[in-house]
Amino acid sequence: MLILALGEVLEKIEEEQVLEEERPAVIITDFKHAGEAMGLAGMLYEGELNLSPKDIGFCKLEAQQECLAGSLCIPKLLDVLGSRYRMLFFINQKHIVIVDDDDFARRLIVRIRRSKINQGDTREHFLYNFIGQFMSRDLELLGRYERRIMHMEENVADGKTEGFQNEIGPIRRELLTLRGYYDELMDMGKDLEENENGFFARKQLKYFGTIADRADRLMGRTAYLLEYAQQVRDAYQTQADAVQNKNMQFLTVVSTIFFPLTLITGWYGMNFQNMPELRQGYPGVILLSLVVVAGCILFFKKKHML
Structure with missing residues (x-):
């Protein structure tokens, strides 16, 4: 699958190196040139095309008659409660347009090219690799949360409770944020699998089911960590009440x-x-x-x- 930035696409079209039916299946652009990229891909978005990054607060997918319109609001692994990577993507029968001002989409594609032998010969496989790539490190992140909570549990058992409340509070807020994020990704995977517009080949829908299952497992692991953190907090409270x-x-x-x-x-x-x-x-x-x-x-x- 050919993946190009908008400038590269326009340059090839001017040089008549890319015919109408040979235009790239994936176009990466910024918010300023999103309308131009969608016009190039022949996409018609119903309603107001509001592409402000500040208005992207969720991961969701909307099925329209001419295209699928989705948004991605991805927490940063080193600052879950801070700013996020925000992107829009649009899909029709031939093309995918990714709108990103943070250059995060391009970095994800570079990582896919380095780590995947089959980088995505179809749109379905590309979306699977793309979404799966920014979920690939989340299991490791949740493992770090588990080790932190286990360390706090050991400190509570040893009576070392100084600063406990200041540490457990942010952990619970971060885990709640991640749980909501995985829930949104799971819903997005299911919406893609439903294939309401018929843009995807039926035999390729398994990729979207895998995305939904992975997000569901991550959400379940996050829910377990939230329960574990609550148990440690209860143990701390019991000890504090005893004192x-x-x-x-x-x-x-x-x-x-x-x-x-x-x-x-x-x-x-x-x-x-x-x-x-x-x-x-x-x-x-x-x-x-x-x-x-x-x-x-x-x-x-x-x-x-x-």
Whole structure:
């Protein structure tokens, strides 16, 4: 399958090296020249052709009478919650137009050419390689998340919980983002497999089913990691509650010990005229207080509260 940038296509047409039926099946262009590329491929897009990258927030596919219109919003592996690679693609019976301002599509194709012997002799096989290429490293990414969560679980078991909440929060948000992204890719693969417009050969639809299955497996792995992260978070919360209960128990014991001392000091602090201990009662009050404290400590130790 011939893959060219828009400038290369126009140059060959001007030199009459490419006839109408021989124009490339895949054209890569930027957002500025998207309309020109679609006209060259003979594609008619119904509705307003809004090609702003800011308006691309999902991976989706829309079937129209003259073409299939899709968008790709791909998280960056090193910054899942940050900016994304955003592309549009259009498909008709002969051509595929990919609209990309980040040069990401061209880099994917270079990687396909380096790693694939059969780079895609049909449009279906090309789409399979293209979509599969930016999903190829996701399993490794999810493996890194799993190792991070396992390390956090070990730290919780060892009582090393400092900074736990600051670390687990971003991980859960990233995994939620990835789960939604894989769900969108799975739906896109199923929509391509349905072949509503009949643009694809029936025997080639297996490629799109493979894309949907791969996205489904990645989504399942992400859901498992989310559940695992929640279990580790629950373990941390249980440990934090245990520590808090222990602290509250200690404070309760201290309060209980000092309560009778407060009663004694309050009683002898009234200085009634006929109190026998008023003149020489200081040593007695001290001794009584010590006896009360010792008794309370022995009681709480017997109850294993100290």
